[in-house]
Amino acid sequence: MTPADQPVFRQSPAKRARRADAERNRAAIIEAAGAVFAEQGGTVDVREIARRSGVGMGTLYRHFPAKEDLLATVLEQEVASWLTAAHQAAAATEEPWQALTVFFEQALDILARNRALVESYAAAGPPACAPRRDAVMDELRIRCVNAGLLRGGVTTADLVLLLTSLSQVVQAADDGHPGQWHRLLRISLDGLSSRHTEPLPEPTLHADAPGND
Structure with missing residues (x-):
């Protein structure tokens, strides 16, 4: 099969939308974390970061399994x-x-x-x-x-x-x-x-x- 004959796999609109949502959530978490860490230091409860970013704890942990990962980022x-x-x-x-x-x-x-x-x-x-x-x-x-x-x-x-x-x-x-x-x-x-x-x-x-x- 030549390259021209090979099938082209494109991401579905639903998958692209989920990916865009995930990127927005990650950006919101990092932005909120930046403000919270600056105000309160690295010992702050991550629930405050989730609250300010407008995401659930599950979403936060999917992007950053440990608070140390988020702080380092x-x-x-x-x-x-x-x-x-x-x-x-x-x-x-x-x-x-x-x-x-x-x-x-x-x-x-x-x-x-x-x-x-x-x-x-x-x-x-x-x-x-x-x-x-x-x-x-x-x-x-x-x-x-x-x-x-x-x-x-x-x-x-x-x-x-x-x-x-x-x-x-x-x-x-x-x-x-x-x-x-x-x-x-x-x-x-x-x-x-x-x-x-x-x-x-x-x-x-x-x-x-x-x-x-």
Whole structure:
């Protein structure tokens, strides 16, 4: 039988409609989960996510058998979106130090409004997105080094740890003192300036740590 003679199997209208419904349900679950996780963190009851998305628990579990699967999907999408925007903003900013500042401001602004993302940073960093995040931060570090703006000895691992550390205080600061984290960020970034010439303590390096060459 030639290819032209082979039967063509087409999905029936009913099956296409069911598939479209399933895709809409999945999108609604992810959208609702993003809002709920941001507000309440990763310990939230998935029944609240199902309620906000307008689907039943059975539908939710068909798409995401475990809450961890849903949380990972949401966080990876949000971090990927943030990193894309952050990289574009940094690339569009000619002054290297300003680019680094904008990156931290964008990151902490997102973290201040997203409890689940902060929890993820506290545990092990953004799932599956850490290498991309580190690459963006390494690029910003190198730009500052080449411009003579960054304090000697500062590594990309230092910048990652600074972001992780500030993520733990940013929500607490915003709860009682909205916008206070902007002051904390400026104080922290000032310590990275090349105006400070005192040698930094030697870090304990890991072979795979970024920006340690």
